Amino acid sequence: MSVAQQIESIKNSLPQGVELVAVSKYHPVEALREAYDAGQRLFGENRPQEMTAKAAVMPDDVRWMMIGHLQTNKVRMIMPYVAMIQSVDSARLTSCIDTEAARVGRTVDILMEVHVAAEQTKSGWDEQALVDYLQSDEFAALRNIRVRGIMGMATNTDNEAVIRADFEHLAAIRRRLAPLLGEQFDTLSMGMSDDWQLAVECGSTIIRVGSTIFGEREY
């Protein structure tokens, strides 16, 4: 199937209110244009330089989502156009995003990346550390970010029961945090090429799909 057909096929099977991020990292601008022409507006990238280069040549109504580990010294670079930073994994990064957003007079939507997978390598907050941070004075002082929800990844396994348990865990964490953050906290980003159907069943509101749409990445 073509890029356009894949996007149409995924969107047709998403329930009302669930959004699709086309993860276009490592793919050339031509592939993004094809997706854009098929109506796709949310694009996910994981490297600031690559996102900047693509944003410069893609139409202005693309909503760019940072989904990869972000270094504080790269926040300023993406601030002019990033719509949402989904991979916020530390207090230091949160503060830095707030500072850089204030500098250019805007507010930025962010998701807190939470670690639930079995692998030690996956980044993200531990649940309790995040609960503590969201109740801290340090967090309360920030004015230029809006915490919209959480992002997470399931354990890398073929065992569907394990993946489902991880997604249900993420959904439970979002529900636990919701009273701390109010109505704006409505987003649960989970589900990738191999597991997005399961993620949607577990309450995902935004899925991040790369290889199914664009094919394998060449690193």
Ligand SMILES: *Cc1c(COP(=O)(O)O)cnc(C)c1O
């Ligand atoms: C690369 C990536 C994806 C997309 O993965 P696919 O398996 O290609 O769909 C989703 N989320 C994050 C955080 C990623 O880094």
